[in-house]
Amino acid sequence: MPDLKQLYDAVVSGDAKTAQLITKEALAAGIDPLKLVNEHMVPAMDEVGRRFEANEYFVPELLISARAMKGALELIRPLLIARGDKPVGRVAIGTVKGDLHDIGKNLVASLLEGGGFEVLDLGVNVSPEKFIEAVNAKQADIVAMSALLTTTMPAMKTTIDALTQAGVRGKVKVLIGGAPITQKYADEIGADGYSENAVGAVALAKKAVGVA
Amino acid sequence: MTRRERVLAHLAGQPVDRLPLMPITMMFAGSLIGARYRDYCTDYRVLVEGQIRTAEAFGFDYVNTMSDPAREAADCGAAVEYFDHQPVALVEGQSLLADKARLLSLKVPDPRGGGRMHNALKALELYQQRVGKEMIIEGWVEGPIAEAADLRGINTLMMDFYDDPAFVRDLFAFVIEMELRFAREQIKAGADIIGVGDAAASLVGPGIYNEFVWPYEKQLVDGIHALGGRVRLHICGNTRQILEGMSRLGCDIIDLDSLAPLTEARQKMGPDPVLLGNLNPVTILRNGNPDDVTRAIAECHRQAGPRFIVGAGCEVPRDTPHENLRALCAYAHSHRP
Structure with missing residues (x-):
């Protein structure tokens, strides 16, 4: 069972490789894809946004975090679509x-x-x-x-x-x-x-x- | 004292008869003479006419060669798009250095090779003939991060800082070599001051700014000084986090955008640097009324103290009401530092 805290950390620190790796492992272990998004990735991007507003992160950091998130989402999105889950908007x-x-x-x-x-x-x-x-x-x-x-x-x-x-x-x-x-x-x-x-x-x- | 003498004396810390006045105009100047902005960007005679007539109409102390950020990149071979009524823009989807390996074979273009840089040099020579004794003549180069963003694509460059720092340094070194060659020709052609525009520097934090950007900005500023030029640094956007580094560059004029309060800049930079700016070009200068402008520029002056030059935080927008710009100029014309 992968440590899902690592997914959160990988998105916050912009580590795309680890974000994808943990996501793959989590999906293989049968973890609900929506749980990965809502409980780990969304909070990670919230934290990125908070750091951006607080002048702890700037454009480069925000962009590499976004890239890490997108890499993981690419693995998850087809699964959500297949089972008919709807985005927030x-x-x-x-x-x-x-x-x-x-x-x-x-x-x-x-x-x-x-x-x-x-x-x-x-x-x-x-x-x-x-x-x-x-x-x-x-x-x-x-x-x-x-x-x-x-x-x-x-x-x-x-x-x-x-x-x-x-x-x-x-x-x-x-x-x-x-x-x-x-x-x-x-x-x-x-x-x-x-x-x-x-x-x-x-x-x-x-x-x-x-x-x- | 002539306008030129006024600015030079002020920069040297000598007494002057009134505050110098150096707002950035580009599209405003093109519009004033009824020119298409495409022509302002591509034909030095149009640019010179627009600048001189604007300077005369409003009593500016200087003229400049700025029109858009894509002059050097276009000469390097980057894909740029020309518009009839707005500045030339880079096409990021076709960025010149999408493939990083291309940097190895990229040659510094000859500023006198008949391209867009050459056009700027012709503008300077014409200024020299027409107003060289009277007004300050300002040339322009892009700074390391702004020009690197133009060549590589700004979104990609932002990630290169983490993905490939060695490439970023090689790219910045290329840029500095090119900009210093361009600056040398501009000074020869008659520029008193070289403006350095490093817009993208406001997108990075103090960590990346100090580690990557500052050392190359410093090389550029020192290089221009060694060529006998003076430097006006302008970084668009919010520079609050990098003000301290900017102050250590040794620029002759630090031209601040409206998002960086002058009080804060003065506090971090000490009493000596000449600050220029910085009322909000859109909400005050374009959308306000003359009283708003007068109040705002008086407050800028109060915050900056005597080492101050009157200007807006960034380019004077094209559709700025003339009475608003007149109010800005009247403040400079009627106040001592």
């Missing part, structure tokens, strides 16, 4: 049309995944049509948009307007973030939420799907 995330700056978006995506969400990462320079497609074809509950530049942030409004025109605005919560974004701007363009940091974005997403 489904988030379609991307940087808006015209914006290629994705590091903030990647931090949020990683922490959302660590919080039990299924993340549909649409990448950078994402058109309104792609967000709409994610809502229609993949049943995303949340559309999360990021922009680094004052010149690209108007694409957030364009995307929200396009969601409305496509008749899907009522189906999703829209969350936005990025250096030039403010709560005032979020209110002006009719977004459902704004967070100035990645940890806050996860809390916002949980609230949006009614789990917090």
Whole structure:
């Protein structure tokens, strides 16, 4: 029987190899995959988020922890899907049309995944049509948009307007973030939420799907 | 005293008639002359015209050559995307050093080889002809972590610090060689000050900053000084955790973003370094009113003390109301250090 504390430690310290190894051993030993996620990996990513907020971790540490978590999740997710387990929620995330700056978006995506969400990462320079497609074809509950530049942030409004025109605005919560974004701007363009940091974005997403 | 004399005297610790004024403008300057930003990035004549007219209209003490972070990377052969109305951007999905082995065969590009760096040198030569006696002329290079991120991909570089520290050091050494060669040509072409932009340094903590980034930033700063240039360091983002290291670099101007309070910087850096900044470019300068701007810059001045230059925390946004920028400038024009 593997020591599952090691899975928690491996995610917190960003040790991808150990995280995968312990996960494999645990699954082979018949441990419930959902238990691995909820009792070890989610708390580990919570701790990573806490350290990030407390300035004990910075972007490199957060990214290697997220990589360790993703490696383990790759082994677990097919099992959860096969037995019909549902994620906390489904988030379609991307940087808006015209914006290629994705590091903030990647931090949020990683922490959302660590919080039990299924993340549909649409990448950078994402058109309104792609967000709409994610809502229609993949049943995303949340559309999360990021922009680094004052010149690209108007694409957030364009995307929200396009969601409305496509008749899907009522189906999703829209969350936005990025250096030039403010709560005032979020209110002006009719977004459902704004967070100035990645940890806050996860809390916002949980609230949006009614789990917090 | 001329604008140039004012800045140089202030940096040397001599008395000046008023606070120097050096806000960063790029898209704002392009927009002021009705230029497409694509042209501002690719045609030095457009950049020079935009900068000089902005400096004249608002009474800045300097002009710069900054337009986007992708100048050197483009000359190295990195994939970059040009936009009509926003800065040139790196395409991370096709990063030049996705394969680390490629660093071994990567050559430092010739700054006078007809590429984007050459375009910046032509801008400096034109500045020298047009305003060289009057204004401070500032060139620009990317710092070690910012340029390494441009060449390798920022997401990957962040993990390289843990996965392959030796590669990171080799990459930083390449960057410093390239940037010093570029800086030498810029100083020859007439730059008084070299701006060093090391944006990604605010993404790492003090551990990685001190171990990896600082030694190469120091080489760059010392190298520029040895070439006879002065250094303005600008790191976008929250630098609170690395302020102490930044102060030991020996830069002539430390230009702080709005997330690092000037009080804290002054406390950690001591009374001597010249601090520049740092009101919030979006919430105050772009979204506020002239009174907000005046109050905020007066507070910055109070916190920084006399070794201070007026500017915003980062680039003045393109759609900043002119009366707000005028309020910022009026503060400098009407106050002594």
